Amino acid sequence: MASKLHVPLKDPRRIFIAGEWVDPSSDALIDVFSPGTEELYVQVANAQGADVNRAVAAAREAFDAGPWPRMSHKERAVWMNRLADELTRRAADIAQIWPNEMGILHSIASAVAPGAGDFYRYYAGLAETFPFEEERKTVSGAKLGLLVREPVGVVGAIIPWNGPIMITAFKVAPALIAGCTVVIKGSPEAPGHALLMAEAAEAIGLPKGVINVVIADREASEALVNNAGIDKISFTGSSATGCRIASILGGRMARYTLELGGKSAAIILDDYDVEAAAKELAARACDMTGQVCAALTRIVVPVHRADQMANALAAAFAQVVVGDPFDPVTQMGPVATRGQRDRVQAYIDRGKADGYRVAGGGGRPAHLDRGFFIEPTVFAGVDNSAAIAQEEIFGPVVSVIPAKDEADAVRIANDSQFGLNGAVFTNDVDRAYAVARELRTGTVGHNGHLTDFSIAFGGFKQSGVGREGGVEGLYPYLETKTILLGGRPDHLPPAAA
Numbered sequence: 001m002a003s004k005l006h007v008p009l010k011d012p013r014r015i016f017i018a019g020e021w022v023d024p025s026s027d028a029l030i031d032v033f034s035p036g037t038e039e040l041y042v043q044v045a046n047a048q049g050a051d052v053n054r055a056v057a058a059a060r061e062a063f064d065a066g067p068w069p070r071m072s073h074k075e076r077a078v079w080m081n082r083l084a085d086e087l088t089r090r091a092a093d094i095a096q097i098w099p100n101e102m103g104i105l106h107s108i109a110s111a112v113a114p115g116a117g118d119f120y121r122y123y124a125g126l127a128e129t130f131p132f133e134e135e136r137k138t139v140s141g142a143k144l145g146l147l148v149r150e151p152v153g154v155v156g157a158i159i160p161w162n163g164p165i166m167i168t169a170f171k172v173a174p175a176l177i178a179g180c181t182v183v184i185k186g187s188p189e190a191p192g193h194a195l196l197m198a199e200a201a202e203a204i205g206l207p208k209g210v211i212n213v214v215i216a217d218r219e220a221s222e223a224l225v226n227n228a229g230i231d232k233i234s235f236t237g238s239s240a241t242g243c244r245i246a247s248i249l250g251g252r253m254a255r256y257t258l259e260l261g262g263k264s265a266a267i268i269l270d271d272y273d274v275e276a277a278a279k280e281l282a283a284r285a286c287d288m289t290g291q292v293c294a295a296l297t298r299i300v301v302p303v304h305r306a307d308q309m310a311n312a313l314a315a316a317f318a319q320v321v322v323g324d325p326f327d328p329v330t331q332m333g334p335v336a337t338r339g340q341r342d343r344v345q346a347y348i349d350r351g352k353a354d355g356y357r358v359a360g361g362g363g364r365p366a367h368l369d370r371g372f373f374i375e376p377t378v379f380a381g382v383d384n385s386a387a388i389a390q391e392e393i394f395g396p397v398v399s400v401i402p403a404k405d406e407a408d409a410v411r412i413a414n415d416s417q418f419g420l421n422g423a424v425f426t427n428d429v430d431r432a433y434a435v436a437r438e439l440r441t442g443t444v445g446h447n448g449h450l451t452d453f454s455i456a457f458g459g460f461k462q463s464g465v466g467r468e469g470g471v472e473g474l475y476p477y478l479e480t481k482t483i484l485l486g487g488r489p490d491h492l493p494p495a496a497a
Contacts, residue, residue: 007041015047016201016213018208044188046188046217047215059183063180063181069151071179083176097196102190104289105331108288126474144485145485147480148483151180151477152478154232156183156225157183181211189337232255236259238260260462262418263390263417264295264423265413266300266423266449267300268302269406270302278316279316281313282317294420310381338372344394413439419462421445423450426447
């Protein structure tokens with residue numbers, strides 16, 4: 001059996017540009033530490049601005065002069081299905097890397113990894129069904145009006161560290177079927193999946209320059225955003241960074257999709273069982289150690305049931321087994337980095353300093369003196385204006401917020417700079433629908449933390465711009481063109497009589 005620290009990558013100290021593994025311009029390396037043990041896991045090339053610019057130039061050449069944008073959608077779909085098959089073949093490697101870079105349970109990674117190719121297959125399927133070209137009625141005087149959707153161009157995909165293989169798919173799969181070429185900028189905290197993606201592209205012989213991969217820190221990331229050869233940025237990460245990206249791209253009218261932060265509310269209505277809601281919420285709060293942008297971290301509950309909810313959550317959290325992400329009995333692993341653990345603990349300490357009661361958790365698990373571990377934590381009686389209720393913590397910390405009534409609960413849920421996810425717990429589906437329509441958020445689930453990338457995912461307000469997943473996730477990678485003709489081109493079927 002391979003060691004827990006096994007690194008299933010060929011050459012992480014090189015970068016992937018124009019279909020080849022090349023030496024970076026600098027010998028600078030990024031050290032990645034396994035969060036469960038704090039041991040050095042892997043060292044990867046730290047791409048510099050010059051390397052990013054080389055990658056953009058390769059993608060630009062592939063788009064402007066290469067075959068990829070000039071293929072039919074069906075031809076591109078063949079390549080995408082090959083890529084999907086290769087990612088599925090590498091599922092065990094995906095599952096091996098993931099816990100060693102951000103702390104997800106190996107059991108969960110192993111369950112998710114076989115689906116790494118699914119989004120490529122889905123978007124490949126749109127080659128048969130999506131209307132990339134449509135006839136439209138015209139009042140222009142032309143005999144034929146066409147609305148065509150063409151690739152936006154060269155895409156910079158900036159990937160976060162929490163779910164990199166899937167988030168890469170949400171960006172790269174629609175870009176590829178559209179006809180775009182891509183520069184993937186992997187996270188310095190969790191670079192392995194981006195490098196594995198490059199290995200998959202190499203393995204299938206994908207035309208050179210269609211996918212390029214660099215791992216870089218913030219300075220080099222800015223070089224990607226600032227490069228005029230980039231037509232669109234797709235970014236997942238913090239709202240502050242998203243605002244910075246939007247301000248830069250606005251200067252040259254480049255396109256962007258931003259999937260940003262969240263501070264999502266779960267509203268528990270007065271007809272729903274508190275214990276049942278607490279059990280569901282506590283289980284999902286521990287997913288990926290709370291390092292989920294769509295996590296339900298504000299629990300809004302009628303004031304007379306608030307203490308009951310806090311105590312029920314604390315009791316559920318007390319049963320969670322925290323430990324080694326490779327141990328089958330573990331239910332929650334560590335956070336990704338020392339800095340992330342310090343950040344989460346700082347918010348917990350601030351909540352205490354602000355006078356809020358810790359109903360459960362609040363520190364490092366007593367039995368774990370090594371690794372980036374934190375207890376799942378619940379605060380009781382939190383005012384919605386508190387920092388722990390307004391700012392994204394990105395860890396297993398929830399706040400129970402009392403509400404006077406249903407209208408007050410909706411007001412509290414909407415009183416946030418974010419609007420990514422939400423939930424309504426009620427036995428009445430009509431009430432659930434009515435409240436869902438009142439919430440200013442991109443997704444609302446009924447009686448649980450629910451999201452669906454096969455439909456669409458994204459946020460209102462500072463939770464982002466645009467949507468990922470489903471047909472909605474393809475539109476941001478397309479430009480719409482109107483063509484007005486004096487006759488009917490041969491590739492179209494004859495007009496109806």
